Amino acid sequence: MQRVTLPALQRLLLLSTIAVLWSLLPLSAQSITAARINEVMIDNVDNYIDNYGKRSPWIEIYNSSAGTIDLAGCFLTDDPQDLKKYMIPKGDVLTAIKPRQSVVFFADEMPLRGTFHLNFTLAPNTSYYLALVSGDGTSIIDEVEIPAAIPANHSYARIDDGVRTAVATEAWHITQHTTPGSNNVVKDKNEKIDRLQEADPNGFVMTITAMLVVFSGLLILFLAYKLVGIVAMRLEGRKENLHSRLHKESTESASTTEDPLVAVAISLALTTELEMGGGEAPGRLTIRPRTLPYTPWSDKSQMMRPTVACRQLKK
Template identity: 85%
Template sequence: MQRITHPALQRLLLLSTIVALWGSLSLSAQSITAARINEVMIDNVDNYIDNYGKRSPWIEIYNSSAGTINLAGCFLTDDPQYLKKYMIPKGDVLTVIKPRQSIVFFADEMPMRGTFHLNFSLAPDTTHYLALVSNDGSTIIDEVEVPASLPANHSYARIDDGVRTVVATEAWHVTEHTTPGSNNVVKDKNEKIDRLQEADPNGFVMTITAMLVVFSGLLILFLAYKLVGIVAMRIEGRNESLRGRLHNRLEKRLENQPDQEPTELASTTEDPLVPVAISLALTSEIEMGGGEAPGQLTIRPRTQVYQPWSDKSQMMRPTVTCRQLKK
């Protein structure tokens, strides 16, 4: 196996780092394209108020994707010739927009007030060009032209949040119901439910459908348990039949075997101490006078009651010599 030298390992790590950074930048560039200029108010007389209690024109940016995007490093401008007019600061966690959410920037020429205060303003009765530019300073993510005839306290908003059309003006409309930081259209109705209500105003079809679903579920459960029971009974029957066959075969083998005389069973133990113990016991009994008959070993039950864990009689048992002296 070829040995990897230290410089080769460094080059490999550097190449992996570059690939990882390039991949992360590509994913970031792809996700930021989902940002949309979603709603704009020019003449804010008595509408939305910022954190300083001031009313000023505002621009809403909407995330139309299913992933989180970060506007840090991107640009907002009202001049098509100067795309880098206001850079959204980096390092502010509030520039991260969650899916289907939005944030608001105030065009008050007060960038010192924070991230969401632009360095340009929007004057009433004037057509305004607005653009959201990528962090490269040249790629336009989204742009819109706000008409000059926008009434006070009215906004120029997309009909559907973040939706583009072939003709740009068809996706926008002037609305008195402004929604800064919120969805432009709040859907409080469900088309499917409305159609079902029209087709079945009394709920009769819905009731029958619910009953059919419940009874169908019960029927499926009954059939499943029934099937499991049948399978279990068949398995038990097969086991009983197998046991019966084995029993019959064993009986036939026993009937066919001839009668044999009983033979002495040999000791199967392999412990060499067993015959030694038996020899010592026989020798001891012979020296003590034998048993009830010559050459027989007589075993009598003990008459003395003792506790096995403190049996002194076993420890102080008289030997053969002591018994002979006593006689």
């Protein structure tokens, strides 16, 4: 069986990462299919105004995906026979729509005013077909039929932002609460909280849950500090052991010598003193620091010093 080395595994991991990143590129290019025509106003009497201070019909495009999409190069049209009626210009950073966000196009027949001003308009009391077409000019991303009976300052909007249904008309409704550039539905309630409130009207479960969270946090903090203390004590103990070991070794090294001549000299001196019974008191050996400017071990008088045996013969 062939053995796999570490460099081979590293190369395999690098190639796998490149392959995954490469495979994600087409997905980011296809995310434009998440764009939706989300809200349309036909008769704008005293509603939303553009950056020129004018009121005109407008179309809101919504990004229903979790990634940023770019409408640059796509088409907007009100004619099923001409899917390339208005091409959204490229090079405008504002055509990039962030997740769950939207942009507004003004149908004022004034495309020279900027990217978000269309080359067609919408007249009141008239039904319309609107479509958002991909950059190839043939693939329809989203489309909607706008009814004619829409009152002034009302919009034709999706009930839920970007949501499609089996029957297209069931996903749309006429509303006076217009939200250009914003979500059609502002959710001011939390379904989970509402269900919890119904199941626990007195708040007993919420209280117990809060107490458990607090005590769990305190327990985790206690265990963390305990662990830190144990580690700190062990490190301090190791530090003290190392310090005592170094001190012991330095003491032993100070009490011993590596020079054999010095050891021999000390041994001879001790032997001589013991044989001669020297010292300030019987049985006590006194060593004093030398005061002579030379080494007495090489002195001739010390070399010819009579021993105890010689003294006995003289007697």
